[in-house]
Amino acid sequence: MKKVDMLILTKHMYTMTGEGVGYLADHGVAVDGGKIAAVAPREELLQEHEAEKIVDAPDQVLMPGFIDGHMHTGHGILRGVAQDINNWMMEGMAPFEAQRSSEGKTCGSKLAIAEAVMNGTTTIGDDGSDMDGACRFIQEIGVRGNVSVRIREAVPRSYKAGELYEYDSAMGERTLDECLVLYDRYHGIDGGRIQIRFGPQGPDFVSREMLERIRVLAKERKTKIHMHLEQGSREAKQMEMRYGMRSIPWLDSMGYFDQDFIGIHLTDATKEEVEDLVSRGGRMVLCSSSIGVIDGVVPPAKWFQDAGGLVGLGSDQAPGNNCHNMINEMKLTAILNKVRFEDPEVMPAWKVVRMATIENARVLGIEDRVGSIEVGKDADLILIGLKQLSLAPLYTQPMRNFIPNLVYSARGCEVDTVMVKGRLLVEHRRPLTFDIGQILEEAQRLADEIGEKAAPQFREIDGKNAQYMREDKL
Numbered sequence: 397m398k399k400v401d402m403l404i405l406t407k408h409m410y411t412m413t414g415e416g417v418g419y420l421a422d423h424g425v426a427v428d429g430g431k432i433a434a435v436a437p438r439e440e441l442l443q444e445h446e447a448e449k450i451v452d453a454p455d456q457v458l459m460p461g462f463i464d465g466h467m468h469t470g471h472g473i474l475r476g477v478a479q480d481i482n483n484w485m486m487e488g489m490a491p492f493e494a495q496r497s498s499e500g501k502t503c504g505s506k507l508a509i510a511e512a513v514m515n516g517t518t519t520i521g522d523d524g525s526d527m528d529g530a531c532r533f534i535q536e537i538g539v540r541g542n543v544s545v546r547i548r549e550a551v552p553r554s555y556k557a558g559e560l561y562e563y564d565s566a567m568g569e570r571t572l573d574e575c576l577v578l579y580d581r582y583h584g585i586d587g588g589r590i591q592i593r594f595g596p597q598g599p600d601f602v603s604r605e606m607l608e609r610i611r612v613l614a615k616e617r618k619t620k621i622h623m624h625l626e627q628g629s630r631e632a633k634q635m636e637m638r639y640g641m642r643s644i645p646w647l648d649s650m651g652y653f654d655q656d657f658i659g660i661h662l663t664d665a666t667k668e669e670v671e672d673l674v675s676r677g678g679r680m681v682l683c684s685s686s687i688g689v690i691d692g693v694v695p696p697a698k699w700f701q702d703a704g705g706l707v708g709l710g711s712d713q714a715p716g717n718n719c720h721n722m723i724n725e726m727k728l729t730a731i732l733n734k735v736r737f738e739d740p741e742v743m744p745a746w747k748v749v750r751m752a753t754i755e756n757a758r759v760l761g762i763e764d765r766v767g768s769i770e771v772g773k774d775a776d777l778i779l780i781g782l783k784q785l786s787l788a789p790l791y792t793q794p795m796r797n798f799i800p801n802l803v804y805s806a807r808g809c810e811v812d813t814v815m816v817k818g819r820l821l822v823e824h825r826r827p828l829t830f831d832i833g834q835i836l837e838e839a840q841r842l843a844d845e846i847g848e849k850a851a852p853q854f855r856e857i858d859g860k861n862a863q864y865m866r867e868d869k870l
């Protein structure tokens with residue numbers, strides 16, 4: 397008998413191994429020292445192991461936890477203040493963003509991360525500045541973090557049409573320094589549970605010199621570059637004015653793309669540009685719901701995949717999405733791409749589940765640790781309850797209907813248990829490592845303060861949401 401920490405026994409397991417979803421019936425997993433020690437038929441597991449804890453879950457599905465490839469958790473404090481408008485940044489975000497303190501960012505991160513974990517996310521792919529609070533929370537509650545620290549030189553102010561962004565090299569140094577400090581503080585801790593990435597905000601937001609330095613620093617530290625790319629006409633205009641080129645050809649001319657480059661959104665990229673990026677080994681994260689809400693477009697993820705590239709999913713941010721729920725991302729990715737290509741066979745359910753698990757692990761470069769249920773990987777696992785109105789009835793023949801129902805019907809509340817490295821973060825929907833009540837109370841207090849301070853600028857800008865308030869539409 398081998399002694400292990402835990403046995404999880406299920407009737408239905410999706411391992412995400414192989415090219416599909418890796419379904420196994422009547423199997424279980426042995427967890428020891430935070431890792432998956434065995435995957436075997438349940439009877440065999442019981443005969444061969446003596447476990448401290450046995451989770452017998454016949455009415456639940458066991459699968460790898462979801463991986464969110466791109467989030468701005470610090471924006472959690474501004475949930476719902478910027479959607480259904482044309483100018484997301486200047487009209488929607490600006491009045492609220494100006495009032496978001498460091499305390500507000502950290503509280504927003506707690507809110508967003510707690511929400512994501514309750515919806516089955518085990519890897520938080522965060523991106524932003526002033527990230528120590530978010531990293532500390534990730535460290536404390538035991539979730540996995542894949543955090544890019546934002547580096548920026550473009551001064552954040554309003555610019556006239558045709559005006560080049562003004563670069564402030566001191567800001568560049570400060571933000572680069574934060575990235576290096578957080579790298580030293582958090583990268584690799586707890587057996588690699590937290591990874592720190594370099595996050596230049598976009599090719600138009602940092603100078604060529606800074607981008608080159610970042611590449612050298614990232615290579616020296618064997619970490620990745622995570623960057624918003626081809627985000628629309630504003631970026632294209634800046635690149636055209638400054639370099640006379642579009643972002644992807646320009647970065648390619650610098651030799652910037654390889655398997656350590658993760659491009660976010662690619663909203664505006666042409667098919668040829670996408671194919672060039674794929675041919676260099678670059679990866680992509682797709683934020684279907686956020687880009688749908690903010691820009692009203694469907695990013696070119698299918699082109700990326702058709703060219704042989706890896707695409708993962710991300711939830712982006714709460715002002716314009718408005719949630720951190722990978723089930724929602726899977727659903728919208730499947731539906732929006734079917735609509736865009738007028739073809740119901742595009743982005744089938746099994747594919748988007750892979751994009752939220754094993755393919756996202758490959759995009760982020762953590763596939764040796766997570767993304768599938770395999771011996772030797774970390775036990776980042778979730779159990780999803782089947783006795784739910786949204787998932788019933790269950791068919792196992794002549795076809796299995798769980799994967800389509802997970803994508804098109806589930807909402808997140810079906811996630812029963814969440815563990816990272818074998819540590820339970822949520823058990824029977826009860827969070828064990830964080831206090832939701834406390835987070836909600838703090839968030840409401842800060843939101844009340846932000847709302848009051850943002851009011852004059854909100855009225856002065858007098859955008860769509862101000863109009864909706866006058867017209868009793870909010």
Ligand SMILES: [Zn+2]
Nearest residue numbers: 466468660712
């Ligand atoms: Zn983003």
